Amino acid sequence: MKAVGARLPRYDGVGHATGRTVYVDDVRVNRMLHVKALRSPYHHAAIKRLDTSRAEQMPGVAAVVTHADVPLLVYGHLSALGIPADEPLLASEDVRYKGQPIAVVAAEDTDAAQAAVDAIDIEFEELPALFDMRKAFDDDAPQIHHWGPIYPHFEGEMNVRQIRKGNIDEAFEQADKIIQGVYRPAAIEQMPLETQVGLSVPEPDGRFTIYSCTQALYFSMGVVAAHLQQPLNKFKFVGGTVGGGFGGKVDTATETLCTLLAQKSGRPVKWRWTREEEFLCSSTRAPWHMEIIDAVSNDGWILGRKMLTLHDAGGYARFSPYGVTKHSFHHTGAYTIPNLHFDGYVVFTNRVPTSAMRGYGVTSVSFAVETHMSRIAEELGVDPFELRLKNANRIGDTSPNGITYTDPSTVDVLHALAGATDTELAAPYSDTTREMRHGEWLPEHLVGQLGDPEDH
Amino acid sequence: MGSSAEVIRPGSPSEATSAYGDGAGAAVLAGGTLLVPDLHFGRARPERVIMLGDAGLSYVTRSNGTVTIGATTPVDALVGESSPLGPCAASIGDNEIRAQATVGGNLCAPAGFGDLQGPLLALGATARSAGAGGERSESLEDFLTDRSGRLLLDVTYAEPAAGAFASLGRPHAHHYTVMAVSGVRTVDGATQLAVVGAGTVGSRLRSAEALAGDAEAAGDAAGDAVNPSDDPLASGWYRTRTLPALVKQVLSELEASA
Amino acid sequence: MNIIVNGNNRTVESPPLTPLLHVLREELDVLSPKAGCENGGCGACTVLIDGAPRRSCLTAVGSVPDAEVTTVEGLGAPETMSDVQQAFVHYCAAQCGFCTPGMIIAATAYLEGGGSADRVEISEALAGHVCRCTGYLKILDAVAAARDGGFDLSTTAESPHTTVLT
Numbered sequence: 001m002k003a004v005g006a007r008l009p010r011y012d013g014v015g016h017a018t019g020r021t022v023y024v025d026d027v028r029v030n031r032m033l034h035v036k037a038l039r040s041p042y043h044h045a046a047i048k049r050l051d052t053s054r055a056e057q058m059p060g061v062a063a064v065v066t067h068a069d070v071p072l073l074v075y076g077h078l079s080a081l082g083i084p085a086d087e088p089l090l091a092s093e094d095v096r097y098k099g100q101p102i103a104v105v106a107a108e109d110t111d112a113a114q115a116a117v118d119a120i121d122i123e124f125e126e127l128p129a130l131f132d133m134r135k136a137f138d139d140d141a142p143q144i145h146h147w148g149p150i151y152p153h154f155e156g157e158m159n160v161r162q163i164r165k166g167n168i169d170e171a172f173e174q175a176d177k178i179i180q181g182v183y184r185p186a187a188i189e190q191m192p193l194e195t196q197v198g199l200s201v202p203e204p205d206g207r208f209t210i211y212s213c214t215q216a217l218y219f220s221m222g223v224v225a226a227h228l229q230q231p232l233n234k235f236k237f238v239g240g241t242v243g244g245g246f247g248g249k250v251d252t253a254t255e256t257l258c259t260l261l262a263q264k265s266g267r268p269v270k271w272r273w274t275r276e277e278e279f280l281c282s283s284t285r286a287p288w289h290m291e292i293i294d295a296v297s298n299d300g301w302i303l304g305r306k307m308l309t310l311h312d313a314g315g316y317a318r319f320s321p322y323g324v325t326k327h328s329f330h331h332t333g334a335y336t337i338p339n340l341h342f343d344g345y346v347v348f349t350n351r352v353p354t355s356a357m358r359g360y361g362v363t364s365v366s367f368a369v370e371t372h373m374s375r376i377a378e379e380l381g382v383d384p385f386e387l388r389l390k391n392a393n394r395i396g397d398t399s400p401n402g403i404t405y406t407d408p409s410t411v412d413v414l415h416a417l418a419g420a421t422d423t424e425l426a427a428p429y430s431d432t433t434r435e436m437r438h439g440e441w442l443p444e445h446l447v448g449q450l451g452d453p454e455d456h
Numbered sequence: 457m458g459s460s461a462e463v464i465r466p467g468s469p470s471e472a473t474s475a476y477g478d479g480a481g482a483a484v485l486a487g488g489t490l491l492v493p494d495l496h497f498g499r500a501r502p503e504r505v506i507m508l509g510d511a512g513l514s515y516v517t518r519s520n521g522t523v524t525i526g527a528t529t530p531v532d533a534l535v536g537e538s539s540p541l542g543p544c545a546a547s548i549g550d551n552e553i554r555a556q557a558t559v560g561g562n563l564c565a566p567a568g569f570g571d572l573q574g575p576l577l578a579l580g581a582t583a584r585s586a587g588a589g590g591e592r593s594e595s596l597e598d599f600l601t602d603r604s605g606r607l608l609l610d611v612t613y614a615e616p617a618a619g620a621f622a623s624l625g626r627p628h629a630h631h632y633t634v635m636a637v638s639g640v641r642t643v644d645g646a647t648q649l650a651v652v653g654a655g656t657v658g659s660r661l662r663s664a665e666a667l668a669g670d671a672e673a674a675g676d677a678a679g680d681a682v683n684p685s686d687d688p689l690a691s692g693w694y695r696t697r698t699l700p701a702l703v704k705q706v707l708s709e710l711e712a713s714a
Numbered sequence: 715m716n717i718i719v720n721g722n723n724r725t726v727e728s729p730p731l732t733p734l735l736h737v738l739r740e741e742l743d744v745l746s747p748k749a750g751c752e753n754g755g756c757g758a759c760t761v762l763i764d765g766a767p768r769r770s771c772l773t774a775v776g777s778v779p780d781a782e783v784t785t786v787e788g789l790g791a792p793e794t795m796s797d798v799q800q801a802f803v804h805y806c807a808a809q810c811g812f813c814t815p816g817m818i819i820a821a822t823a824y825l826e827g828g829g830s831a832d833r834v835e836i837s838e839a840l841a842g843h844v845c846r847c848t849g850y851l852k853i854l855d856a857v858a859a860a861r862d863g864g865f866d867l868s869t870t871a872e873s874p875h876t877t878v879l880t
Contacts, residue, residue: 007871007872009803009867010808013803014795015792015811016802016814017795018787018795018799019814020746020787020792028743192846193748193846243810243811243812244847274497275752458728458729459729463776488772488773492731492771492773492774493752493753493754495731497752507776509777550757550842551767551838551842552757552767553754
């Protein structure tokens with residue numbers, strides 16, 4: 001036990017401080033090619049014609065790859081879990097967001113690659129675009145996705161992630177007050193200092209060494225192998241040095257296309273996105289639309305919650321179903337509410353696809369829940385600490401997805417917050433613990449709700 | 457990527473003027489903070505680039521209450537000047553950018569930059585420039601209305617009796633200015649006001665100047681006189697409603713320094 | 715033309731309008747300055763030019779002939795780290811490390827210019843440098859402590875800003 005509790009130096013600290021750490025863009029390989037992408041200039045359009053023959057003849061161009069070159073065009077990170085995929089590696093029939101890649105060129109330098117991209121002959125038919133997910137359900141909303149306006153493949157082929165717990169109608173009948181709120185956090189770019197970057201090197205034995213900035217190395221390896229329809233042992237991934245990710249580098253943004261270009265050209269291929277591409281074309285945290293309606297008692301118990309969540313997936317699903325599922329499990333925050341009615345939808349729009357960022361699906365709902373808790377406290381005239389301590393998760397309470405908490409820290413965090421803000425808590429709130437509810441902490445609406453931690 | 461433009465390095469102001477000629481196909485590289493990345497990414501594709509580093513245009517001279525600032529004087533050389541010029545210069549970029557960016561580059565920058573236009577307009581500065589038709593001096597205000605084809609050489613202003621500066625920045629490492637108001641009391645007792653962030657270039661606020669004795673009315677007049685558009689920093693609506701507060705702040709600072 | 719990089723005289727073949735960043739990285743294989751944004755917005759490419767911190771992505775190499783350029787490689791190797799480098803290790807001021815070369819260069823120039831341990835002044839000196847990992851406090855700690863030196867690099871320091879919830 002030399003490490004636990006000790007203040008150890010970072011294993012990579014000296015490399016960082018002396019400029020010796022080798023990031024993907026610092027890897028140098030002989031005869032390396034550089035990549036530029038033809039990206040959609042439209043938010044939504046049909047591709048009527050795509051001809052790369054002129055680009056292929058441009059000076060310095062070694063390879064051009066389009067959808068026709070990809071052995072398995074449509075594959076997603078969640079495919080490995082049996083969840084259907086919807087996003088082509090390169091657009092073939094239509095483009096669903098501005099910046100979507102359609103073709104990539106590998107050339108001697110980025111100027112030559114860009115000149116070839118500019119020489120690709122392409123014709124679009126621009127289509128109406130949708131940016132406000134609240135309008136996706138309208139009859140006259142633009143048709144964006146072949147699956148319809150919302151993701152249809154939750155378990156049981158449902159188009160909604162649902163939570164049903166307790167008796168929601170009874171909770172609302174017993175309520176002294178109904179308190180509502182709508183919360184709409186916007187999209188955020190993860191903005192790592194290192195932009196998306198990859199390098200794929202063809203080896204003499206037919207394998208590829210892939211230098212990747214991925215946050216999820218085995219995910220990325222599986223995605224490359226699937227698109228290329230080759231076994232995993234064809235790929236040696238070199239990862240682990242990430243110049244910031246924050247969720248944005250869970251996507252496999254460059255590795256697959258670099259490898260296809262390396263395969264076609266027989267040369268090492270590096271693709272580093274510009275900051276502009278990172279901002280405009282890489283995934284972001286999703287915009288969310290959350291409506292909360294709570295049944296509360298005058299003395300500050302939350303008896304039941306109805307919640308509607310819309311998650312903006314952008315043009316393709318990517319990890320969105322996973323994000324909404326996590327979101328649904330956390331939609332009561334750090335608090336226990338016994339009667340729940342939650343509906344969450346993954347909505348398609350013509351925004352850049354959204355993906356993971358720092359607490360995927362949870363950060364947004366935590367913002368909504370905490371803001372709503374303060375709103376409840378204000379409307380009831382109850383102290384915000386007391387409201388939170390009353391409803392705080394305790395040992396034996398159950399989560400929205402039916403997990404019995406064995407060691408929840410809500411009470412301890414609230415006490416620490418009170419201490420840090422010099423807030424005097426009155427008894428019994430000052431003495432609350434995380435221990436199992438009993439006495440006045442087990443009000444009528446929680447009787448029969450407690451689980452046995454021993455079962456876990 | 458990169459630029460294949462011809463590079464010219466004048467060694468004096470007159471060499472710079474003749475190298476610039478009528479400015480056709482030319483880009484001027486002073487500090488480079490705007491032009492170098494534009495060249496690198498191909499956003500600017502000039503035929504020739506005139507590097508002003510050795511052109512002898514970096515100077516601040518003072519004589520008889522008149523100050524002249526050469527076009528390639530770095531922004532950080534102005535940080536110690538009195539208000540509004542000094543505080544405005546100190547609010548531009550960060551210390552590394554201020555040491556590299558130049559006064560001329562800032563004054564000639566596209567919309568969204570050009571913070572120094574505000575104080576120098578309020579100071580009633582004169583701009584001396586070269587280009588087609590030779591060298592000419594005009595008010596900075598006139599210069600800003602048509603900068604194309606002109607090589608700014610220097611700006612000159614009379615030191616004011618008092619000055620004030622109020623800025624609505626953002627809590628960001630680079631403090632991009634949403635809107636800023638500069639105010640000057642001239643040695644003759646006149647009040648001169650200018651704003652940046654209310655249009656593509658800075659402008660004088662003459663209707664507010666005329667009401668300078670009544671800060672409230674002057675602020676309202678300034679708000680009525682502008683019609684700013686939306687950009688990623690702020691909406692035009694927000695700017696229109698913010699301007700009166702900045703004008704009032706500047707006028708009260710001027711009042712206090714009287 | 716020639717420039718001096720970390721004490722070594724180097725010949726530059728790149729065209730004069732090439733950003734110094736790309737001359738360093740692509741021609742001279744000096745890799746610590748990072749291409750974070752290439753538009754002067756992030757500070758990951760900052761180097762010392764004749765002792766002053768400058769964004770190498772905004773500097774045309776032709777505008778700094780014969781300049782002395784110092785990158786973080788030139789401040790100290792792993793065995794010979796400067797006090798600022800040691801402080802960054804000791805205070806865990808580098809997390810992903812991508813902004814670190816620029817941060818250390820700017821911090822070095824600040825302290826060599828007589829900068830104090832005042833957190834506001836350090837923040838001002840580092841204002842052009844974006845870090846997405848650390849939240850900046852550990853960086854401020856490291857720069858403030860760097861002047862005194864003498865770090866035990868077998869451990870890390872507790873940040874005075876750290877509040878541990880109990």
